[in-house]
Amino acid sequence: MSDTGYDFGMVGLGVMGRNLLLNIADSGYSVIGLDKDPEKVSSLTAESEKEHVKATTSAEEFISSLKSPRKIMMLVPAGAPVDSVIAELTPLLSEGDLLMDGGNSYFPDTDRRYAALTEKGIHYMGVGISGGEEGARRGPSIMPGGSADSYDMIKPILEAAAAKVNGEPCVTFIGHKSAGNYVKMVHNGIEYALMQLISESYHLLKKGVGLTDGELQKLYSEWNEGELNSFLMEITADIFAKKDDDGEALILNNILDRARSKGTGKWTSQNAMDLQVAAPTIDMAVVVRDISAIKEERVAAGKVFPVEEYKMDADKQTVIKHVENMLKFAYITAYAQGFAMIKKASAEYGYEVNMAEVAKIWRGGCIIRATMLEDFRQAFTENESLDNIMINSGLAEKLSSYQTDIREAIKLGMDAKIPMPATMASLSxxxxxxxxxxxxxxxxxxxxxxxxxxxxxxxxxxxxxxxxK
Structure with a gap:
């Protein structure tokens, strides 16, 4: 292909940017990437020998090589780097061009940029993308927000790149202004909650029940075949099967219990409080990561308050069933909190989000994809004004049938002095x-x-x- 007339441009050729660009190229679109790092530019060129894939370190060459109106996505770190790219590219853009931010930007920043660029006649969109590097390459869940006209410009490309479930692309126009980044933020908050809930089930089964690593691997694999089927459950089972370099111990057992975070969970909790929407499971997931960071203090406190040896006085299989249903219950409540946030934010910020569509596009590609999202999609399809998915008749029946199990599992955790803050928050x-x-x-x-x-x-x-008085 010639040096002009590329369909799509990507700024930032790190793992996510490179993979998404190659994904779009695989769908038949001509693409060009821009990065300041010559190694990343040459890496993309080497990875794809297709003539409709190009990369450059020159912003001028990048812009002049794109078809008009230009369609450009940035996949650079949130914050100042996004503003820096916008400042560099804006003078080179023309009225009617489209600039998208595909990173995890804080939604008020997106509103600010949206207003500034709209005033200049440039389309701007905050586009949430979930699925990690593999999702970017093979098909992520995509959450674009901005204006309907902007979405129409990029819709065919995003639909081609997105994951598919039953032939339906996992992308939809989320809503106005910063709706895309907002929904991605809440997605990440739910992700925090689900990860914490799974880790608490692991703690209870490992320390309370005494399951071996092999038994845990088998159990989580079985759970992933049923109602708990989800990406996070799938990778949890895989983690229990991965040996360290010595070929003996699990890598998991050699990983320090200090979790890192990039801030999106915290943003979700903060915004939930701003909106006065309760999201306690998400809140506790953030709290646990904060407490995990003070490892030295925890070790010292453990010497002051030692935990006695615990012997479970219960049938192992009965407890395992309690824990399975505990997770089903807590999964539903975690999603319920996230959806309640999106519903309130949609009204508060004028997003006009279609809740059923959000559940639909989360069914594939993204980190929180799960079989039960189809139940949530159906719940919102039946009643688009549904305040909380927990009161949908089908989901209410499930919660009622699982609530004894979650209570029994929590009692066992308390007896074993195992902290279960997110699980307890779900029940509360x-x-x-x-x-x-x-x-x-x-x-x-x-x-x-x-x-x-x-x-x-x-x-x-x-x-x-x-x-x-």
């Missing part, structure tokens, strides 16, 4: 949500007592204040 969320009465009348009385903050009364309109 359910119990709070279904409570027609909560003891918050006392809190209202306390607030009025010490601060004259007033309160509402049952059966009477208005606000009231009492002289308590």
């Amino acid at each position: 969320y359910f119990d709070l949500y279904r409570s027609s009465w909560l003891p918050l009348n006392l809190i209202q009385a306390q607030r009025d007592f010490f601060g004259a903050h007033t309160y509402e009364r049952i059966g009477k309109e208005g606000v009231f204040h009492t002289i308590w």
Whole structure:
């Protein structure tokens, strides 16, 4: 192909950018990449000998090689690097061109950039992409937000690159302005929650029940064949099968118990509190990562408060069933919290998100893909104004049937002194949500007592204040 007329451009040829660009090229589109690093440019050229794939270190050459209107995606680290690329490319762009941010940008930053570039006549989209490097190469879940007109410009390319479930591409127009980055942020918050829930089940089965690594591998593989089928369950089973370099010990058993994070879980928790939407399972997943970081303090505290040897007085198979259903219950509540956030944010920020479509595109390609997402899609299809998926009749029936199991599993964890904060938060969320009465009348009385903050009364309109003393 000649040096002009490429269909799509990618800024940032790291693992994600390179893989997504090659994915789009495989779909028959001509593509060009831009990166300051000559090694990444030559690496892309070497990896693909196709004449419709090109890379350069020159922004001018990159821009001049694209068809008009230009369609460009940035896959660079969130924050200042995105603003830097925008500042460099904007003077070279023409009115009507499309610039997309495919990274995990904080959604208020996307709103700021969207407003600034729209004013210049340049289309701007925040595009959430999930699936890791393998997903980028073979088909991710894609969450584009901005304007419907912008999406129409790029829709054929994104649909070609996205994962497919039953022939349906895992991409849809999410909503206005920063909706795409917002939904990806919540996706990552749910991801935090699911990972923490699985790790708590592992802790209970390993330390409480005493399952061997081989038994754990077999069990998680079996669970992945049923209702718990999900990407995270699948890779958990694989992790229990991966030996270290010595060929004897599992790599897992040689990994330090200190988890890192990139901030998207924290953003989800912070925004949930801003919106006054309860997301306790996500909150606790963030908290556990924070506590994991203080490894030295935990080791010292363990010497002050040693845990006695625990012998489980229960049938192993019964406990395993409790834990399986505990996870099913907690999975549903974790997704419920995320969907409740998206619903509230859609109304608050004017996104106009179609909830059934979000569940639909999460069924494939992304990290939180799971079989039960089809149940959630059906729930929102039946009732698009559904406040919370837990009250859908089918899901409510499942939660009711699993709640005894999660309670029994938590009791066993408490007896074994095994921390299960995300699991407990999932149950508490359910119990709070279904409570027609909560003891918050006392809190209202306390607030009025010490601060004259007033309160509402049952059966009477208005606000009231009492002289308590």
